[in-house]
Amino acid sequence: MINTYVVDRRLNGKNKSAVNRKRFLERYKKHIKRAVNDAVNNRSITDMEHGESISIPGQDIREPVFGHGKGGKRNYVNPGNKEFVSGDMIEKPKGGEGQGGGNQASNSGEGMDEFTFNITQDEFLEFLFEDLELPNLVRKELKSMDDFVYRHAGFTNVGVPAKINVVRTLKNSHARRIALSGKARRRLKEVTALIDEEEQKDRSLRNEAYLEDLIIEKEKLHNKITRMPFIDDFDLRYNLSMKEPTPSNAAVMFCLMDVSGSMTQQTKDMAKRFFLLLYMFLRRNYEKIEVVFIRHHTSAKEVDEEEFFYSRETGGTIVSSALKKMQEIVDERYPASAWNIYAAQASDGDNWNDDSPICQKILERDLLPKVQYFSYIEITPRAHQALWQAYDEVRSRHPDAFAMEQIIDQADIFPVFRQLFQRKSS
Template sequence: MREAYARRIAMRAPIKRALREAIDALEAEERKDPVLRNPARIVELKAEIERLEKRIAGVPFIDTYDLRYHQLSAQPQPSNQAVMFCVMDVSGSMTQNHKDIAKRFFLLLYLFLEKHYEKVELVFVRHHTAAREVSEEEFFYSRETGGTIVSSALNLVNKIIEKRYPVGQWNLYVAQASDGDNWDDDSNICRDLLIKQLMPQLQYYAYVEITPHDHQSLWHEYESVVKEFPERFAMRQIVEAGDIYPVFRELFKRRLSQS
């Protein structure tokens, strides 16, 4: 507004001077003796005054030159490479059947990403009370087990992203499989980690809860994440192996429709 006001003063000043001169000339002409008065000059001056008044009125109050935009909006950067973090709960409550279902889900997701990106990297993370990045063989075949602290895995994923996968250069996906059982008071820590640190960096986060039972605290805390990121965070329940593909289609139906 300050710049617009200054611009209007600067643009109108020379026109106002010319208008003042035309008015003075008209008044001087009209004061002359009728014998000496020039009617054509009077008509000319009146037309000039009218033209100058219109020019002054036509100076815009706000012009495009005055507009300034200070709101920043994120612009997507196209990338042909993606990384998928496979995060699997291997705590004692996860039976072998639960783990088999999780592995089949991860395989389906890998095939999906491989179809859409020229380069796909997989990062395998197993966790119980502690999380470790492991090889593909260890991810699928190790029998290590223990208690459950899910936040250990989320913290590890965040550290790996910071160290190896710059957000502007990679499309980042996370697929997490768990039975929903978690250590007391850790589920709200997971919620905060997702909302404040992980989700702003990710293209998509898919959480599958493999259990025939009622949802536990982890699911309920993740519902808050869905509200914050409804387009990029999704979760579904898998009860048996037959649910894997229908659940996968639900989680990725938008991208599948573009295939």
């Protein structure tokens, strides 16, 4: 019998097991996702991406147990028995007399508190953005000389041992030995045949001197062939790899936020919370992603991350200014042939009535032909206005490239975010 032992030597922290923790997180995934979703709605913007404390009800962490069913015959061993002898019948336990079996508190029962544990920042973000992706992401033509792939480009006589091509080297070795020893092998075959022929003759007719010369020649030929190296430096061949530029799936996300006077502080906070979720999602899931921040009121301007989230500038409302600014930046820096272009716009829906048709025209004529996906969220509890109606017409004609949702209060932010960026089943 052979005993096999598997030893896990992966490095973990003191008193921790990465394998067991992963199994535990998978088992209580439902509770963790619920806690993560609640945390997103209750946290401040600056505390959005920290870890979280998770509580699991006691009844959900009980382990399954096996028990005997009713009926059948069983043999019991009762140590210290003073009441029964062999052959006695034992009554079944009467039901309803146990203590502590209910959920109510009692002076003699025992209970179990909720089990609480902490998840790390990475685990929090992993559960937060699970099953989300940028829609319609495709590989584009060469964006820059930064993206390369190494492809096989034949063989070379020089290289490092790690790149040696064994098959090609052995083929060259075999061909060299055949070419260099072909004449000797043919002569060896002839000499062997002559020796056999001479040895088959009667001793009186055999030419001993001639036979001895043949044997000596055979030995020389054999030594000549065997002294030939199995692999020579000339035989070595190495794989040759060439660096070729490849298409890139680099993407750019435009974040367009309305900061006009009609946007209350609460509305702005919800817009910032949505964009912060989007920003964390992009940074965590996509290595090559650029984010362009645009704030607008009557005019629009490109800003950095700090100014986008914390500037207090305000004014009137002309939504088309943000779309024109985005179009200008796309034309200057992000050609559609090389970039996956995305946009997310947040507003309260308030806009000059004459400007909403202009927004619709810019979207359909200039932006949607270039972008992969444009999402619009309207943060308002009021009835929709002209901007929503104009955008609704765009959505009806371009359902795959344009999406729009409404956010009424803070609890709607994360569900709407997931709805806009939910991974599509293939």
